Amino acid sequence: MLGINGYSRIMTNTEISASNIFYVLLIPAVLLWYMYWRLSRRHMIELAERLPGPKGWPLIGNALEFVGSSSQIFKTFYNLSFRYENIAKAWLGPKLLVFLTDPRDVEVILSSSVYIDKASEYRFFQPWLGNGLLISTGHIWKTHRKLIAPTFHLNVLKSFIDLFNANSRATVDKLKMESGKTFDCHDYMSEATVEMLLETAMGVSKSTQGQSGYEYAMAVMKMCDILHLRHTKIWLRPDWLFNLTKYGKVQEHLLNIIHSLTRKVVKNKMEAFNKGVRGSTAHVPKEILNSYDAEADSKIEVKDVVEGVSFGQSVGIKDDLDVDDNDVGEKKRLAFLDLMIEASQNGIMLSNEEIKEQVDTIMFEGHDTTAAASSFFLCLMAAHPKIQEKVHHEIDSIFGNSDRPATFADTLEMKYLERCLLETLRLYPPVPIIARKLNEDVKLASGDYTLPAGCTLVIGTFKIHRRSDIYPNPDKFDPENFHPDRTANRHYYSFIPFSAGPRSCVGRKYAMLKLKILLSTIMRNFIVKSDKVESDFQLQADIILKRTDGFQIRLESRKAAPITE
Ligand code: HEM
Numbered sequence: 001m002l003g004i005n006g007y008s009r010i011m012t013n014t015e016i017s018a019s020n021i022f023y024v025l026l027i028p029a030v031l032l033w034y035m036y037w038r039l040s041r042r043h044m045i046e047l048a049e050r051l052p053g054p055k056g057w058p059l060i061g062n063a064l065e066f067v068g069s070s071s072q073i074f075k076t077f078y079n080l081s082f083r084y085e086n087i088a089k090a091w092l093g094p095k096l097l098v099f100l101t102d103p104r105d106v107e108v109i110l111s112s113s114v115y116i117d118k119a120s121e122y123r124f125f126q127p128w129l130g131n132g133l134l135i136s137t138g139h140i141w142k143t144h145r146k147l148i149a150p151t152f153h154l155n156v157l158k159s160f161i162d163l164f165n166a167n168s169r170a171t172v173d174k175l176k177m178e179s180g181k182t183f184d185c186h187d188y189m190s191e192a193t194v195e196m197l198l199e200t201a202m203g204v205s206k207s208t209q210g211q212s213g214y215e216y217a218m219a220v221m222k223m224c225d226i227l228h229l230r231h232t233k234i235w236l237r238p239d240w241l242f243n244l245t246k247y248g249k250v251q252e253h254l255l256n257i258i259h260s261l262t263r264k265v266v267k268n269k270m271e272a273f274n275k276g277v278r279g280s281t282a283h284v285p286k287e288i289l290n291s292y293d294a295e296a297d298s299k300i301e302v303k304d305v306v307e308g309v310s311f312g313q314s315v316g317i318k319d320d321l322d323v324d325d326n327d328v329g330e331k332k333r334l335a336f337l338d339l340m341i342e343a344s345q346n347g348i349m350l351s352n353e354e355i356k357e358q359v360d361t362i363m364f365e366g367h368d369t370t371a372a373a374s375s376f377f378l379c380l381m382a383a384h385p386k387i388q389e390k391v392h393h394e395i396d397s398i399f400g401n402s403d404r405p406a407t408f409a410d411t412l413e414m415k416y417l418e419r420c421l422l423e424t425l426r427l428y429p430p431v432p433i434i435a436r437k438l439n440e441d442v443k444l445a446s447g448d449y450t451l452p453a454g455c456t457l458v459i460g461t462f463k464i465h466r467r468s469d470i471y472p473n474p475d476k477f478d479p480e481n482f483h484p485d486r487t488a489n490r491h492y493y494s495f496i497p498f499s500a501g502p503r504s505c506v507g508r509k510y511a512m513l514k515l516k517i518l519l520s521t522i523m524r525n526f527i528v529k530s531d532k533v534e535s536d537f538q539l540q541a542d543i544i545l546k547r548t549d550g551f552q553i554r555l556e557s558r559k560a561a562p563i564t565e
Pocket residue numbers: 133134135145201361362365366367369370373429430431433434435496497498499502503504505506507508510511
């Protein structure tokens with residue numbers, strides 16, 4: 001008879017032999033798969049071997065180097081750019097990543113209308129942005145881009161100026177409540193940028209949406225956290241597994257908040273449209289309407305405006321936002337959502353769902369980026385009091401003691417503030433990297449390298465903006481980097497906060513104009529202070545570049561400052 005001990009010995013032996021068989025079968029299966037994988041990707045592997053980069057392990061490649069918290073991963077990527085100049089490859093398991101940091105190579109990619117497909121990582125945006133402009137490709141992207149780009153033409157943007165002013169003043173009124181305290185300005189900047197988008201590009205009143213801009217902005221911020229987790233945690237990548245985790249449930253909840261706002265926006269706008277209402281239904285306070293000189297602004301010919309760097313792009317690069325005024329007929333000069341709805345009623349194939357997806361895209365791209373840019377700007381003003389003094393000086397010379405709203409002409413006079421803003425976008429580009437998928441081999445310009453089809457290309461904007469051969473003393477906040485004498489001799493693609501080329505940011509001019517009005521209004525009213533210096537900034541690149549330590553500032557009312565009420 002078998003005793004308990006004898007029985008368990010047999011069981012243990014059986015288990016051992018079962019697990020032995022499993023491993024005996026698993027190891028050759030993995031080896032076979034690995035050999036098949038190498039053979040089927042021979043071309044890619046051969047070209048990759050000629051690219052510089054850290055040596056990896058079989059199967060997992062360099063994956064172990066890219067584990068850790070979000071800010072650790074960001075540092076690892078950044079450090080890699082010092083070990084390998086211009087170009088570096090890394091294998092994350094079977095995935096080949098190639099990092100580019102030379103403007104000559106960046107030009108090859110960004111100026112092309114062929115290499116425009118987004119990397120597969122962008123698919124995590126799909127449940128949120130659907131087939132919106134940011135992630136779509138091919139014919140859909142081309143048609144929608146052609147439709148949307150003219151809605152961000154300067155002539156359309158000029159009509160937003162009174163609403164930019166009204167919302168900037170409302171923000172200043174809210175900020176006054178924090179006067180003297182240390183607080184995180186990012187929350188205020190997010191709320192302001194969401195509300196401005198609602199009232200301008202969407203053309204609806206912020207007060208009729210039944211949901212605060214702040215609630216929407218917070219939901220977006222948490223969604224970005226989840227998307228970033230899916231980029232960095234390999235087990236969260238497959239949808240079926242992700243949906244089983246708590247993050248899947250949280251995402252569902254957040255998307256409810258986000259989509260309920262955008263659905264309401266489209267519904268309200270359609271109702272207004274069907275009643276014959278065109279243009280923004282947002283309320284502009286009387287004191288702004290009465291004092292804003294729209295006629296004088298309308299006389300400034302767009303072609304007379306110094307374009308390029310004033311609107312976030314190196315002089316010399318042109319994209320579809322720079323089309324000549326004559327190319328944009330009267331009919332096309334509609335704000336974004338007005339045009340989308342009109343187009344859908346006039347036989348252009350655009351379903352309500354597609355309109356909502358574009359609204360989701362513009363709401364996201366349009367607010368989180370500018371919220372980060374304005375928050376970094378205020379922190380930098382606090383960290384550099386002498387530079388801040390010069391900004392105050394320039395603003396006082398434009399506005400004197402008047403509390404009149406800013407005009408388009410004023411924004412063209414804000415030369416020093418503009419340099420500070422561009423320098424902010426250089427050192428802290430809100431979109432720190434751009435990723436593309438290559439469908440064909442590409443020969444680079446910086447050396448004898450060919451990027452293989454199938455690789456994921458990462459353009460390291462953050463690093464390009466901090467190259468010491470392009471920007472002397474690259475980590476120093478120096479607005480003079482944007483003095484015309486210095487910009488004239490730089491490679492066009494060495495400053496790309498808004499990307500460049502056919503897939504550049506459609507909101508670049510909108511962003512620059514809005515930021516100038518918002519930030520000048522804040523600076524007219526406050527001195528920005530902080531106990532922190534720039535080297536304290538803890539950076540985290542989760543989709544949009546942020547400070548993990550928060551955007552803490554303190555505001556003091558300017559003695560000679562104009563009062564907005
Ligand atoms: C400081 C503010 C902003 C920065 C730094 C910024 C930066 C960028 C960058 C780098 C891209 C390319 C992303 C990629 O290829 O992965 C992009 C695309 C885009 N941006 Fe912006 N953006 C800003 C503001 C805005 C605003 C205000 C809007 C809309 C009102 C907007 C709408 C878009 C859209 C729709 C795209 C996708 C364009 C396409 O693929 O055709 N952005 N932005």
